Amino acid sequence: MWVYDKKLQFPVRVSGPNPKLAKSVITQYGGPDGELAASLRYLTQRYTMPTGRSIATLTDIGTEELAHMEIVAALVYGLTQGASIEQIKAAGMDGYYADHDKALYFVNGDGVPWTASYIQSKGDPITDLHENMAAEQKARSTYEYLIQLSDDPEVTRVLCWLREREVVHFQRFGETLNHVQEYLDSRKVF
Amino acid sequence: MNCDHQREQLLERIQALSFSAVDLNLYLDTHPCDLRALTDYNQISSVLLQTKAIYEQLYGPMLNFGLSSGGCDSFRWVEEPWPWQIGAGRVY
Ligand SMILES: [Fe+2]
Numbered sequence: 001m002w003v004y005d006k007k008l009q010f011p012v013r014v015s016g017p018n019p020k021l022a023k024s025v026i027t028q029y030g031g032p033d034g035e036l037a038a039s040l041r042y043l044t045q046r047y048t049m050p051t052g053r054s055i056a057t058l059t060d061i062g063t064e065e066l067a068h069m070e071i072v073a074a075l076v077y078g079l080t081q082g083a084s085i086e087q088i089k090a091a092g093m094d095g096y097y098a099d100h101d102k103a104l105y106f107v108n109g110d111g112v113p114w115t116a117s118y119i120q121s122k123g124d125p126i127t128d129l130h131e132n133m134a135a136e137q138k139a140r141s142t143y144e145y146l147i148q149l150s151d152d153p154e155v156t157r158v159l160c161w162l163r164e165r166e167v168v169h170f171q172r173f174g175e176t177l178n179h180v181q182e183y184l185d186s187r188k189v190f
Numbered sequence: 191m192n193c194d195h196q197r198e199q200l201l202e203r204i205q206a207l208s209f210s211a212v213d214l215n216l217y218l219d220t221h222p223c224d225l226r227a228l229t230d231y232n233q234i235s236s237v238l239l240q241t242k243a244i245y246e247q248l249y250g251p252m253l254n255f256g257l258s259s260g261g262c263d264s265f266r267w268v269e270e271p272w273p274w275q276i277g278a279g280r281v282y
């Protein structure tokens with residue numbers, strides 16, 4: 001089971017309403033390389049990981065990604081709540097507004113809804129761990145593009161922190177890949 | 191205002207401690223026999239628990255489902271702000 005901790009993993013502030021930036025940032029909520037995809041990918045792959053260590057790593061990183069999903073939601077929420085209809089229209093967020101008002105929904109920056117086809121669960125732990133390492137790099141790249149797009153230093157601060165977490169996760173998945181490879185090799189010796 | 195500032199400071203202390211615990215936890219997942227990291231993890235966990243107890247005494251439970259006290263007069267879990275709600279340009 002999971003327990004909710006009534007705090008953000010990292011403090012979030014925004015300088016003011018900025019639906020244009022929200023429209024970009026929301027891709028890390030429901031886009032192909034976003035936090036929902038990351039979390040669900042690891043949490044569903046963990047059932048068929050072969051060792052206690054690899055199961056622990058996928059459980060813990062999958063859980064941390066849920067906390068990141070909440071941070072991204074807090075950013076989008078903060079950037080949209082005070083926004084006027086004029087600002088929303090100018091930001092090209094009117095299509096989103098028609099469907100969701102200012103509610104949070106799992107879409108990328110262009111409004112494409114989240115789909116399970118963004119993720120894979122292959123049963124082969126070597127394959128899955130490679131996918132996860134690639135996923136962390138894709139998320140890191142996305143945060144770098146968002147940092148380029150951001151015109152709010154408070155938001156940039158949070159994006160930089162999230163980017164760093166992807167680097168750490170990549171490192172941990174790499175170590176897990178080596179460990180699983182060694183474990184599988186050891187089982188081949190009779 | 192002053193009270194808000196105090197809350198913010200205490201919360202940021204908890205966020206920092208909790209982050210250290212998360213990061214050490216992930217490190218220990220792949221280095222479970224690193225005793226130095228394990229000692230750090232245990233130490234930080236106990237300080238985090240103490241700090242959370244102080245926060246919860248003042249502002250209500252951070253955890254639900256029986257993992258924090260629910261309060262005396264009313265169930266403080268339901269009290270705002272929730273973590274994403276802005277207070278004076280700030281999200282808790
Ligand atoms: Fe990640």
